[in-house]
Amino acid sequence: MAITVQIPTALRRHTAGVGSVTCAAKDLTELFSVLDEKFPELTPHLRDDKGQIRRFLNIYVNEEDIRFLGGQEYAFQEGDEVLLVPSIAGGAE
Numbered sequence: 001m002a003i004t005v006q007i008p009t010a011l012r013r014h015t016a017g018v019g020s021v022t023c024a025a026k027d028l029t030e031l032f033s034v035l036d037e038k039f040p041e042l043t044p045h046l047r048d049d050k051g052q053i054r055r056f057l058n059i060y061v062n063e064e065d066i067r068f069l070g071g072q073e074y075a076f077q078e079g080d081e082v083l084l085v086p087s088i089a090g091g092a093e
Contacts, residue, residue, distance in 0.1 A: 003080040005031065007042075010086055014041040028059070028072045031082065045086065056087035 005021045012019060021038065025031035036043050048054055059066040060083040066074055076082070 001026070001076070001078045003031075003076045003078075003082055005035070006081065006083045008083070008085060011042060011045055011084065014045060015039045025076060027075055028053070028066070031076070046084070054086075058085040058087065059083070060085065 001024055002022050003025060005023065007015055007019055007021070009019075015038075018039070021035070023031065023034045025034050032043075032046060035046065046054060046057060053059070053072075061069055061074065061076070061080050063081075063083075
């Protein structure tokens, strides 16, 4: 079973410019393990020191927020497209 993970431009400096990865992860735990192995520099941007998903990291599966699909319990399906979106704040007054 293959899924595709899209890595946004803001995180590509931690993946040597790689914009997408195809893998056979069955859930978020496996997906993050695959990403840890392929891109160790990306890990601290996805999970905190306790291994929990960073609060400001949004994860979408086929354009649907994974929180509405069951969160970490969601089992990926063949052909799912996963998008990792870090929240970016900023601006000027």
